[in-house]
Amino acid sequence: MNDTGQLILEIFVLAVFVGTIVHMLYILLKKKHREDITAEEFKAKRLEAGRSETSSAEENEEVAELMRSIMAEWSPIGNDEESGEELRAPLKQKQVTQAEEKLKQAIEIAPTTEELVFEINDTARVINIANKREFNGSKRLIVIVVILALLVGIFGSMWGFFGWLIASCLIYIMASLTPGFIINKRLMKGKEGKSSIISAVLGGAFGAVATAKTYKTVTKYTDGSKETSYDHSETIGALIFAVIITILIASFMTFIALINYLRNYVLYV
Numbered sequence: 001m002n003d004t005g006q007l008i009l010e011i012f013v014l015a016v017f018v019g020t021i022v023h024m025l026y027i028l029l030k031k032k033h034r035e036d037i038t039a040e041e042f043k044a045k046r047l048e049a050g051r052s053e054t055s056s057a058e059e060n061e062e063v064a065e066l067m068r069s070i071m072a073e074w075s076p077i078g079n080d081e082e083s084g085e086e087l088r089a090p091l092k093q094k095q096v097t098q099a100e101e102k103l104k105q106a107i108e109i110a111p112t113t114e115e116l117v118f119e120i121n122d123t124a125r126v127i128n129i130a131n132k133r134e135f136n137g138s139k140r141l142i143v144i145v146v147i148l149a150l151l152v153g154i155f156g157s158m159w160g161f162f163g164w165l166i167a168s169c170l171i172y173i174m175a176s177l178t179p180g181f182i183i184n185k186r187l188m189k190g191k192e193g194k195s196s197i198i199s200a201v202l203g204g205a206f207g208a209v210a211t212a213k214t215y216k217t218v219t220k221y222t223d224g225s226k227e228t229s230y231d232h233s234e235t236i237g238a239l240i241f242a243v244i245i246t247i248l249i250a251s252f253m254t255f256i257a258l259i260n261y262l263r264n265y266v267l268y269v
Contacts, residue, residue: 034124042110055111063111066102091185093268130181137176138199145250168253175260205242212238
């Protein structure tokens, strides 16, 4: 590849990651947490808009229908232990988006009955939980990559590689912030709570170091003296293998972050 082609490729890669970061920041900052609203606040809102203080029967029915349609579109997640009532929650991005739109319509209508106000607040709380993001990546990977970055920076004076590793970690952390509805969906499918492939590989590699054997050899001579020697080759071999695996995974940190970004910000799977 000539210099021009190399430059174009580098600009393209940089643009992809800058665009990824901007998109993630936009998604993280635009989501709003809905606070509970009271019937009195709805009454004040109606009066401010020049409407009657209390909602009409038709308006109440319209809000009730919106609440019913939200629940009907959500996925069943089990039954209440006490009442046996079917429980539902959003497990897909489409369900969350539709619920937000219908909730917005219900709030615009501003019902004043306590029952409907309770339903609106209850639905808003569920949506807040569904939208709340939590780190769902490998903490072990971050710790190991940070340690590796410090080692190459301090002892290898490879500060460019150090900066790239730290930046990759930050992008990975941001990309691994998973919405609550995706976490719940994975829990329902039994995919949550299991070690990721990366954590399993790293755990296996360093576990091999911890369990590697040291062989002790005692040589006795005819004069009654003896000599003891230790063979650490298995431990050294396992350690070298673990370091190589860590470097390889760290080298693909940005690629792993890109996969998490696609899963948690684009495809929502």
